[in-house]
Amino acid sequence: MDDNPAGQPAPKPKASDNPDKPRSNRHGRRLQRIREEIERNRTEGPAIPTWVLALILLLIIAAVTALVVFS
Template sequence: MDDEIPAGQPAPKPKASDNPDKPRSNRHGRRLQRIREEIERNRTEGPAIPTWVLALTLVLIIAVMTALVVYS
């Protein structure tokens, strides 16, 4: 196997970029950490408005616009 370490050799130390829980100290790492936190928040919190309400609103808007075009 390619991943095996030869006998007598110390194991390589993991890089900071290998740990997704610890953000890197540069700007790119901080941005990635903010993105991860936002994704986690979105997964744990439910939507503020139920999907069926949004769908019904869209259908009503389309119906009103169609009625304006047809009857004007």
Template sequence: MYDEPDPPEQRPRSLPTADFNPDRPSRTRHGRRLQRIREEIERNRTEGPSIPTWVLALVLALIVGGFVAILVWA
């Protein structure tokens, strides 16, 4: 008969090379969006919360408790 040809060598897929430099603004829409996200995260890390978490938790508990009280006694 005839010999089957050898299958082509399996080369590993090359990943796209990323030209990632956070200091240089990107020109694409995706890059600009990532830059805005990075800037917002940095702002949130440096400024910190203006209202303590325990105050927010207390306000939430009062709202939920008031709603439950209205449902029970109405």
């Protein structure tokens, strides 16, 4: 059953519903640490460029293929 009668606006969100403000319980602190880690990862960028990783992957695939074909 709906808590709000027809025609009534939905209640405003509580201050504790703010995703930017960490909660004081363990779950809220864990979420805040996860948000901080994601933000840190976004700002630092990858240590090795993506094209280098792709090139290494292609070399490994070519080496395995060569071993299968020529053995």
